[in-house]
Amino acid sequence: DVNNNAVWVSHVVSLSPPFHVVYSGNPLVRRLFKEAGYETRSPPMIKRRIYWGTEIRERMLKGKNWQSLVPKAVVEVIKEIKGIERLRELSKTDHVLR
Template sequence: MRGLFPGRFQPFHFGHLSVVKWALERVDELVILIGSVNDSHTLLNPFTAGERIEMIRNSLVENEIDLRKIFIIPVSEILISSMWARQVMSLAPKFDVVFTRNPLVITAFKECGIKVIVPPSFNREKFSSTKIRKSMLSDDKTWEELLPDSVRKFIIERDLVSRIREIAKSDKQ
């Protein structure tokens, strides 16, 4: 059986990693679907699809997850949820179940007849990409402890925090 785990992964953090491990206890293979690939260099989506693919892959290798069980695919956004779900079904390797907590994604896949399993929250209050990006905007370094080492190093080595801070500046400054 194969599952699908969709997300933006901006960035990939310990909560995401926990869902991957949890899902792999329930399926033989997992498709990690990177959404919003047509958007980058914004406060909501600061990282490119390629950067997120590298972050995820590096984290899986670091955590000794068998990459033979993983597909990582990028998919563009369609703002009509039911059309997006059908697009995913046509572009992704065939899957039997979707792992998500997102209400829109749950509804879209259920309407397409796909089984949805809601994973545990895995300390969602702490592991939130939105909070991590906000921490990066300030001089608060707490974001570093919320990411797998390989993701933290990737962001630091490529100076991606500076990108986020640059994006946040107003042209009126």
């Protein structure tokens, strides 16, 4: 991660396929992308305490049920990209748990 707001958007763009719209519930992320000329949208937060990324990642790392907390399409993508393996690898060096 880049800890510099001035270059963060360009860093994300360099790592992503082309896109025109940014979805984020984070006001800073929306502001940074809007200032960079991107359309931004804030998705509705539904049951945020249940569908919380930190909780889902913790469950993945602990081998607990996480699939019930995300849509089936997300489960399929996580499996396809070996997301849990990637998360475990990242957790060796990064602080992904709260």
